[in-house]
Amino acid sequence: xxxxxxxxxxxxxxxxxxxxxxxxxxxxxxxxxxxxxxxxxxxxxxxxxxxxxxxxxxxxxxxxxxxxxxxxxxxxxxxxxxxxxxxxxxxxxxxxxxxxxxxxxxxxxxxxxxxxxxxxxxxxxxxxxxxxxxxxxxxxxxxxxxxxxxxxxxxxxxxxxxxxxxxxxxxxxxxxxxxxxxxxxxxxxxxxxxxxxxxxxxxxxxxxxxxxxxxxxxxxxxxxxxxxxxxxxxxxxxxxxxxxxxxxxxxxxxxxxxxxxxxxxxxxxxxxxxxxxxxxxxxxxxxxxxxxxxxxxxxxxxxxxxxxxxxxxxxxxxxxxxxxxxxxxxxxxxxxxxxxxxxxxxxxxxxxxxxxxxxxxxxxxxxxxxxxxxxxxxxxxxxxxxxxxxxxxxxxxxxxxxxxxxxxxxxxxxxxxxxxxxxxxxxxxxxxxxxxxxxxxxxxxxxxxxxxxxxxxxxxxxxxxxxxxxxxxxxxxxxxxxxxxxxxxxxxxxxxxxxxxxxxxxxxxxxxxxxxxxxxxxxxxxxxxxxxxxxxxxxxxxxxxxxxxxxxxxxxxxxxxxxxx
Ligand code: GLN
Numbered sequence: 001x002x003x004x005x006x007x008x009x010x011x012x013x014x015x016x017x018x019x020x021x022x023x024x025x026x027x028x029x030x031x032x033x034x035x036x037x038x039x040x041x042x043x044x045x046x047x048x049x050x051x052x053x054x055x056x057x058x059x060x061x062x063x064x065x066x067x068x069x070x071x072x073x074x075x076x077x078x079x080x081x082x083x084x085x086x087x088x089x090x091x092x093x094x095x096x097x098x099x100x101x102x103x104x105x106x107x108x109x110x111x112x113x114x115x116x117x118x119x120x121x122x123x124x125x126x127x128x129x130x131x132x133x134x135x136x137x138x139x140x141x142x143x144x145x146x147x148x149x150x151x152x153x154x155x156x157x158x159x160x161x162x163x164x165x166x167x168x169x170x171x172x173x174x175x176x177x178x179x180x181x182x183x184x185x186x187x188x189x190x191x192x193x194x195x196x197x198x199x200x201x202x203x204x205x206x207x208x209x210x211x212x213x214x215x216x217x218x219x220x221x222x223x224x225x226x227x228x229x230x231x232x233x234x235x236x237x238x239x240x241x242x243x244x245x246x247x248x249x250x251x252x253x254x255x256x257x258x259x260x261x262x263x264x265x266x267x268x269x270x271x272x273x274x275x276x277x278x279x280x281x282x283x284x285x286x287x288x289x290x291x292x293x294x295x296x297x298x299x300x301x302x303x304x305x306x307x308x309x310x311x312x313x314x315x316x317x318x319x320x321x322x323x324x325x326x327x328x329x330x331x332x333x334x335x336x337x338x339x340x341x342x343x344x345x346x347x348x349x350x351x352x353x354x355x356x357x358x359x360x361x362x363x364x365x366x367x368x369x370x371x372x373x374x375x376x377x378x379x380x381x382x383x384x385x386x387x388x389x390x391x392x393x394x395x396x397x398x399x400x401x402x403x404x405x406x407x408x409x410x411x412x413x414x415x416x417x418x419x420x421x422x423x424x425x426x427x428x429x430x431x432x433x434x435x436x437x438x439x440x441x442x443x444x445x446x447x448x449x450x451x452x453x454x455x456x457x458x459x460x461x462x463x464x465x466x467x468x469x470x471x472x473x474x475x476x477x478x479x480x481x482x483x484x485x486x487x488x489x490x491x492x493x494x495x496x497x498x499x500x501x502x503x504x505x506x507x508x509x510x511x512x513x514x515x516x517x518x519x520x521x522x523x524x525x526x527x528x529x530x531x532x533x534x535x536x537x538x539x540x541x542x543x544x545x546x547x548x549x550x551x552x553x554x555x556x557x558x559x560x561x562x563x564x565x
Contacts, residue, residue, distance in 0.1 A: 008136050009271040010175040012163045013146045016200025017182040021217040024077030026180055026244065027146040028084035029254040033264050035085055036283065037276040039141040043081045044093040047148040048155040052098035056437050063310030067469045067527055071443025077146065079314045083530045095131045097155060103127055120158050128162035151203045164208040176270050179204060179211035183218040192226050201234040212270055213240045221245050240266060250290045252531050255283060286532050293329035297546045300352040302372045304365050306334035315358045318529035322538035326546055337365030345371055354382040354545030357389030359524060363412045370396045377518060382544035384537065385520025387472055390510060391421045393520040394476055401487050411474055420477055427473040441470050447493045447508040447523065454492035455519060456509045459540035468523030476507035488513050493521065517544030
């Protein structure tokens with residue numbers, strides 16, 4: 001809509017029965033459908049936990065920390081939103097109980113409640129509603145708010161109550177609630193069970209929310225009688241009971257699954273949106289590529305948290321996106337960096353076509369990462385380093401090419417005789433004072449690509465500068481730059497905070513001249529890749545990895561020009 005027809009519409013997405021049902025993906029898929037109908041959509045995650053943001057949370061518990069352009073450290077679902085919708089999120093897209101309470105308590109200390117008793121209702125719920133409304137803008141047609149956790153969680157109650165109030169105030173016809181529930185299949189009985197979903201809807205109704213749609217996550221398709229039962233007992237129109245059975249190949253099939261059940265029309269009708277055709281052409285084409293890879297390529301992901309599927313979510317997604325662009329399927333071999341410190345390290349790396357070291361913090365497994373990088377450098381296996389993966393690459397180079405024994409980052413060894421990686425000036429006070437939350441160098445910064453002939457400039461398509469997102473405290477120590485350059489390391493990307501003082505520039509990208517593909521960046525390019533617009537660095541890396549696999553000079557000539565979506 002150029003001029004919105006009526007007020008901003010709201011969609012609230014809640015979850016029931018169990019977590020890990022893919023609520024974020026379902027939310028993002030609904031967003032994509034609305035975008036493909038030509039609506040302007042904003043999307044947000046309301047997380048009931050008390051952390052002010054997920055920045056300080058352990059990836060092993062909570063998965064990766066996603067970073068927006070404006071420097072918010074957020075839940076990984078924002079990554080799904082950006083990848084599916086193709087539009088950047090901002091600080092407004094992430095709200096936690098911690099943030100809400102922090103604001104309310106600060107207000108109370110500042111006397112802003114005029115001596116009133118400060119309570120969950122109305123003060124906390126008002127603050128939540130304010131954050132929902134914060135996404136309103138004249139050109140925004142639909143705001144989607146996903147509520148973290150499952151209905152019945154104690155900490156989620158103020159959010160549910162806020163949703164109930166919001167619907168009441170904004171007009172029910174313009175707000176809808178979508179409930180995602182799990183419908184288990186009991187193998188021994190050979191039956192699909194609706195009771196857990198019924199109970200979770202009952203819990204919602206206790207709060208005063210009647211869902212308009214029921215998204216049913218299930219391993220097996222539901223069938224008419226199960227849907228009838230769910231509609232009757234959950235008080236939802238039969239057409240609005242949507243089957244979200246496991247997709248066979250890729251999460252990017254979920255919008256298609258919803259479309260096959262007429263989600264576009266159902267949503268438009270429910271929210272009184274103008275009827276629009278949902279153009280799925282480009283999306284279908286992309287999924288078609290994913291489903292028909294012509295070959296595979298093996299990428300080793302060397303990290304600290306390999307057991308947690310979501311710990312490197314954006315990285316694995318970006319590898320996949322780049323693989324699709326080459327009509328390939330990536331086989332990602334997750335290697336625990338600590339285990340590469342044992343004697344069989346070489347065996348673990350056998351047969352991989354590319355090695356990637358992602359971002360990370362702390363000492364554990366760091367030496368294993370250095371080993372993998374050395375192996376890539378010496379054997380010509382393509383290497384891509386991200387953030388800590390860049391810092392580690394310079395340390396490996398210092399130790400094994402420049403002969404600087406015990407070279408290290410002061411993050412890993414405060415007493416290193418060769419501090420190749422050191423705290424950024426602005427970070428020193430935070431490190432010394434131990435202030436961790438929200439204090440890193442965060443968000444988008446411009447990286448200048450000064451060398452036209454560098455591989456970085458080439459993979460980025462010949463541009464002079466790029467914008468990438470960051471999340472770090474340490475940087476390459478410029479005192480060592482000349483020594484590295486003399487030995488063949490190329491600094492092909494830099495951040496220049498002050499044009500008058502180029503010596504203050506910060507190393508952003510490094511590469512090796514005499515290597516098929518050895519590139520590393522201080523940034524997190526994985527936060528800017530999407531299935532329809534794979535990131536150039538990942539594309540270059542996957543292309544080189546496939547070239548290595550084929551052992552020929554042709555490399556991957558099959559890269560498809562994916563249509564912009
Ligand atoms: N620990 C390193 C730093 O803080 C790298 C951070 C990262 O990889 N995100 O600079």
